[in-house]
Amino acid sequence: MEQKKNGNDYTHLLQNLSRLPRKIIALHEFDNVTEYVLHELCNSDCFNIIKAAYFVDNPDFDCFRGVAGYAQDEQFEGDESVVNDPSVFTKHLEHCAFNQKVRETSTASIKRSEQKDHELIEQIAQKLGLEAPSVRVWSLKHGNQGLLIFVHGQDLANQDEAFNEHLENGLHMLGFCPVG
Numbered sequence: 001m002e003q004k005k006n007g008n009d010y011t012h013l014l015q016n017l018s019r020l021p022r023k024i025i026a027l028h029e030f031d032n033v034t035e036y037v038l039h040e041l042c043n044s045d046c047f048n049i050i051k052a053a054y055f056v057d058n059p060d061f062d063c064f065r066g067v068a069g070y071a072q073d074e075q076f077e078g079d080e081s082v083v084n085d086p087s088v089f090t091k092h093l094e095h096c097a098f099n100q101k102v103r104e105t106s107t108a109s110i111k112r113s114e115q116k117d118h119e120l121i122e123q124i125a126q127k128l129g130l131e132a133p134s135v136r137v138w139s140l141k142h143g144n145q146g147l148l149i150f151v152h153g154q155d156l157a158n159q160d161e162a163f164n165e166h167l168e169n170g171l172h173m174l175g176f177c178p179v180g
Contacts, residue, residue, distance in 0.1 A: 013166060016046045020173050023083060030086040032093055034177040035068040041170045042070040042150075052150035053102040053128055056179050059111040060143060067179055069102030069128075101128060111145065125149050138168065140175045 020040060027033045034054070042049035052070045057063075074096040076082075082089045093099055105127070110120050125133045128149070136148045148171055 010162060010166065013046060016040065017166065017170055017173075020170075021176070024173065024176055026083050027086055030089075031180070032086070032090050034174060034180060035070075035093060035099060036082060036086075036089055037174055037177050038068040038070050039076055041173070042072070043075060047167055047170065048153055050151045050153055051098065051128075051130055052148055053098075053105075053124070053130065054174060055102075055105070055124075055147040055149070056140065057110050057145040057147060058142075059109045059145075062109045062112055064107050064110050065179075066102035066105035067174075069096070069099040071096065071098035074098060098128070110147075121147070121149060136168065136171055138171055138175075146171060146174055 020037060023040070024033060024037060027036060030036070038052060038054050041047055042052050049070065050072045053066060054068045055064060055066050076089060076092050105124060107120075107124075110117055113120060121135055125131075130149055130151055133149045133151050136146075136150075138146045140146050
């Protein structure tokens with residue numbers, strides 16, 4: 001079955017996704033593995049996302065917090081060097097204002113809130129400067145939820161089903177990363 005991405009096949013995207021589990025294992029003791037995986041998913045070799053904010057909602061502890069942020073203009077260059085020397089990426093993150101802003105975001109659990117989910121998500125997106133964002137929510141272990149608020153360069157409604165399936169599968173890889 002041939003899968004196309006705007007006239008091109010998905011081979012390159014799937015190759016990048018298939019390398020992520022190996023990188024997650026190689027970096028398992030690294031403090032910033034979650035940020036690294038988000039950067040890998042968002043870069044132009046994968047889903048080409050302009051800005052993304054990853055959150056974990058833990059209703060058991062009534063906690064919703066930012067875990068990692070990605071901004072294309074703060075993109076890390078030097079993919080393979082991270083596996084050999086993770087401190088290079090950590091130093092890069094010190095200069096990533098958007099990641100810091102996301103990580104500073106913390107509130108009560110959205111799942112437990114009386115307020116409507118979409119209203120809370122809109123407030124967070126506005127606070128982060130994300131205009132007309134897309135949102136993906138997925139289940140994580142221990143009854144938690146992952147939430148990605150992001151801006152994509154293309155209208156995702158016009159993407160084919162395969163692209164959206166690959167995006168969902170990629171986001172689930174964040175569930176294998178520490179929350180921090």
